[in-house]
Amino acid sequence: MSNQSTFSFARALVWVLIAAGFWTGGLQAQAGPSQPAHHGESSAQRLPSSDFVSAVREATARFKDVAQAEEEGYELMFGCVSGPDWGAMGLHYVNLSLVGDGVLDPARPEIVIYEPLPNGRLRLTGADFLVFADQWHANNAATPQLGGQLLHLFESPNRFGLPSFYTLHVWAWKENPAGMFSNWHSKVACDAFSGK
Numbered sequence: 001m002s003n004q005s006t007f008s009f010a011r012a013l014v015w016v017l018i019a020a021g022f023w024t025g026g027l028q029a030q031a032g033p034s035q036p037a038h039h040g041e042s043s044a045q046r047l048p049s050s051d052f053v054s055a056v057r058e059a060t061a062r063f064k065d066v067a068q069a070e071e072e073g074y075e076l077m078f079g080c081v082s083g084p085d086w087g088a089m090g091l092h093y094v095n096l097s098l099v100g101d102g103v104l105d106p107a108r109p110e111i112v113i114y115e116p117l118p119n120g121r122l123r124l125t126g127a128d129f130l131v132f133a134d135q136w137h138a139n140n141a142a143t144p145q146l147g148g149q150l151l152h153l154f155e156s157p158n159r160f161g162l163p164s165f166y167t168l169h170v171w172a173w174k175e176n177p178a179g180m181f182s183n184w185h186s187k188v189a190c191d192a193f194s195g196k
Contacts, residue, residue: 052147056172059107064124080193086184090115102135116193125174133164149181
């Protein structure tokens with residue numbers, strides 16, 4: 001196949017993927033029907049999207065009070081994460097013992113996400129599931145997924161100073177116009193974050 005034919009084929013393939021909804025651009029996750037199970041994936045990881053979001057809501061309801069999250073080992077890291085064009089992710093309360101275990105479980109998110117409010121309070125907006133890429137691929141060949149959603153790869157170096165990692169945001173407590181599993185939330189802002 002000539003270089004011109006190869007280029008034309010690749011361009012056509014990209015357009016087919018865009019039309020089919022598989023090419024998500026930027027950092028947005030696939031938000032479609034459940035994907036086939038990958039090696040080592042539990043039945044909880046294969047939940048349909050609506051059941052998956054319900055499971056995340058149930059698992060995180062007690063964290064509406066940030067004091068409960070802190071009592072269970074979650075601590076604020078990275079300040080308030082915002083982007084220049086996409087909105088924000090908000091405040092990431094990370095449970096380092098869960099990050100280090102290499103397990104993805106809808107009932108045990110590595111991170112719970114909050115939005116700072118003007119009155120100084122925090123509103124729970126969702127959860128973030130995270131596993132380090134090297135740790136995941138030591139036992140799994142395929143990209144990790146939860147609830148039929150492929151996790152995003154953040155390569156190193158990255159703004160968080162972490163080794164390459166996979167992540168999936170689930171906006172279980174605040175509807176996201178960009179999609180339930182998009183990394184960025186256009187209706188979340190860091191303006192009220194005091195730095196504390």
